[in-house]
Amino acid sequence: MIHKFRMYDTNIVVDVNSGAVDVFDDVAYEVLDCWEKYGENSIKQRLSGKYSEAQLDEAISEICALKEEGLLFSEDIYEEYLPLWDRESQVKALCLHVAHDCNMRCRYCFASTGDFGTGRKLMKAETGKKAIDFLIRESGTRRNLEIDFFGGEPLLNFNVVKEIIDYATKEGEKHNKNFRFTLTTNALLLNEERKKYINEHIGNIVLSIDGRREVNDKMRTRVDGSGTYDAILPKIKDMADSRNQYNYYVRGTFTRENSDFSKDVIHLADLGFKQISVEPVVAADGSGYEIREEDVPEICKEYEKLAYEYVKRKKENRGFNFFHFLIDLEQGPCVAKRLTGCGSGHEYLAVSPEGDLYPCHQFVGMEDFKIGNVNTGIENREIQEMFKKSNVYTKKECRDCWAKFYCSGGCAANAYQFNKDINLPYKIGCALERKRIECALWIKANT
């Protein structure tokens, strides 16, 4: 399977199964197009009026060379390897919901204003420590383990965050485990003391801000409805600078109300941020701000505009990283990882304040998906298996999609939210992901 597309006068060809990516000039691109549609033998007859015989011969011979090297029209051989990579489930990452409470009331919050529909609660240190014990126990031979402090707003329970980190660090040393911590925060409660602690102990911090003041303040408000931009921006800037503009993300969400979101990304870049992630809202139909199918063409154009500016700034030595445009073509994940995705439900679990285990943060509070508790361990192995067995080959839409080895089958939570089936991907999410990958490949070809 191949995928070919043209963006800003660059013809890009992806050989899906080998991962090879090539830039074709117009002659070779048209020859390939003709080859695909009508077969090799009709190329000269169809294109001889447009290109010289020598040009066509060269292009045909170069395409043949790629084919022979296994870099074009290569076979998908991975499905037969699946049993080889099918190991016993080992948990390697936990999302700890240390606070099901929030000091903000973002309109698009998927966590029902922070409590996930289950009442406002804070996690006790004891529960967090049990989660660490559970993770060490369930991680088997894996050494690198990850903990994300999440909420609601985790800074509402920061003393417990610190206690858990102390405990995990000590237990990690005892059991030869390397803990990596992430904290996702709305930044309102950041101060000097917390910043210092975070910089000394937490490897990655995700700081929420949506972009332009009017965009941020329409969605990200305090409990009294007032905007947060002026309060959070200095704190977020200070935090990013104190980490020398590394190991953090400013993380925004765009909705159909700011479908010109490339301006928000550029706004963040103009403020000096170097690590930026701005992502489409995942909201139920009827919310008013959800991304609709009719919005997709406009959003795709925004991604193209952003990619153009992204390359321009890189060339002017004032570039920034945009999370969804980052693709590692040479040293990226192995194909075993690419087939199975984020690992939710079997390698990655979320823990509610009470210690209940769910497949990921987006399933928290959904009783049917509760798979156990940190005290008792995993009790519902059926759900764990269902997630583990889900891969690009169990999803009909993915099997035939050129982007499957880049997105790995999409987000199970989104699939469930929209289609009530983790193996039926969220169509709008897929369309946007394909566009982002095209932009990312175009960026690779032009930097």
Add this chain to the structure above:
Amino acid sequence: MKHIKTISGSNLKKDLGSIGCGECQTSCQSACKTSCTVANQQCEKN
């Protein structure tokens, strides 16, 4: 080649028997939290 410029060669079919160690980061822990992005993850062996 005159008409084709390779950006990246075959990188998926390498060492199929010895991959899948699982030491890599889970993709959702990095920034996204709502949308799966895997291809930007780094392999721990590199």
